[in-house]
Amino acid sequence: MQRQWFYTGIVLFLFFVLVLGVPLFPEFFATGIFGPMNLGMLLFLVLHLLTPLLAFRYLKQRQGE
């Protein structure tokens, strides 16, 4: 599989886990992690950190080609 489809898949997977977590797993995603942060909020943060990281990794890879 080409890497651009793989990267897109990772981001969309995380996003739709977040989306479906709202109606299907509200209690699970409300599990506390630390302080006011719960699992859902952590997933939101991971999505927002990982996506730009993947984007710039991809840009770097394409520049090297």
Add this chain to the structure above:
Amino acid sequence: MGIFLFFVIIIGTLGLTFIASKKTSSADDFFVADGKIGGVSNGFAIAGDFMSAATLLGITAILFGAGYDAVIYLGAPLGAFAILIFLMSDKLKALGKYSFTDIICIRLQPKPIRILAVVSTLSFSLMYLMVQIVGAGALIEVLFGISYTWSVVIVTSLMVLYVAVGGMLATTWVQITKAVLLLIGVTVLSLLTLLNFDFSFSSMYAEAQANHGSDGLLTRAGGLGLSTLSALSLGIGLCLGLAGSPHLLMRFFTVKDKASARMSAGVALSAIAYVNVLIFFVIGIGAVALVKGNPLYLDSGGAIIGGSNMVAVHLADAVGGEIFFGIMAAIAFATILAVVAGLMLTSVTALTHDLYTNVLMKGEVDQQKQIRLSKIAAVGLGVIVALLGIAFEKQNIAYLVSLTLAIGASTNFPLLILSMYWKGLTTRGAVSGGIAGLVLAIGLMVLGPAVWVDVLGNDQAVFPEAYPALYSVTAAFLTMVVVSVLDRSKEADEDRDKFKLMSTN
């Protein structure tokens, strides 16, 4: 102070517009700034184009009212930009000229595709423009105390002026200025909010939880009361709709090469992710803690002054006083102006480049006439948008955006992604699927609660779901695939043969 800053913003951006107008002489200049915008600058312009009234005002309002469920609205742009960066940016830059339709027309028959794209782009842009106008109207109403209707007239007039006078270059400069102002504004707003709680997240969340009520829905899902299908529909509509937004796609034609296009999207994504994180973890929560139930921000009926869309600017007042309130209101206003300018330019491009020049005149229109017609189109569209803005005054702007994006998700996105990646797509399939997606998206929106009940005043919606995208997107993709597979015409074989032209390697 707020009024003074408003005028600074307006005069500053108008100044940029008139300078840009001196540098705009050809159709290439007017529509895509002659492809001379740098990658990083264009990234800020894309961020400026994307982060609309819905981002700062609307999503903060959803967090304020419904809590955690706003993650769907905030997460969607990440999915959309992943699609744009990894799957679309190279092909957009390499194959497009003025609009995304140019790309599809490389392999499919231009006339029906351009007509469909014009209808879809105009439906999308007019709705999206109307949403921004609703936000701007409420903002000016709160700040100046003038009527909502006059507020709408003022904003629409400015929007027409930016586009008619300055074209893409002016729009780009306004968008970059706005993106930088917004990044600084939300950073300072977040710092001041945290300062109010001695930089203790726990204290801020505890106070917000107490204000929000005992249901715990500030940090737990359930505030919007979404069913599984509704949540999925909302997520699909927002994510694919943004990836199919004509005003964002158009920005990929303003840079010089594919590397710059990718860089643009990366910079925009980072800026958007940064603002989202601050809105979700600090600004939204801070607004619940400091604005909710605060009599300073309630009218005589106990509702938020100016409506819930104004909670972000009320928070600015709560943590920074009148001066910072003025600054944030001015930034929110600049935010709206930049987005409406981009959307207006997209609509004008669809009308003059796609419909008039390429369909009606078969490409035989001189550049000066194209520019002149674009300016006339901008005035006409401005009048329509102002009327729509007045009709939809009371709706939440982030919710209205979700409905609008369903149009982009149901027509532009399937058309583009299948054109780029599926050899089997034929013109008949593309047009049938595009019409199915467009008619369903608009039809279900009109028959749904937002229009059928809230605007038209009926007791019950014909289509009970608040978000139509799941149904319209599925119908669009299925129709495109089924009709294309069944299409055995000679033209269909030509369409399939031309797929090789989509390669950008």
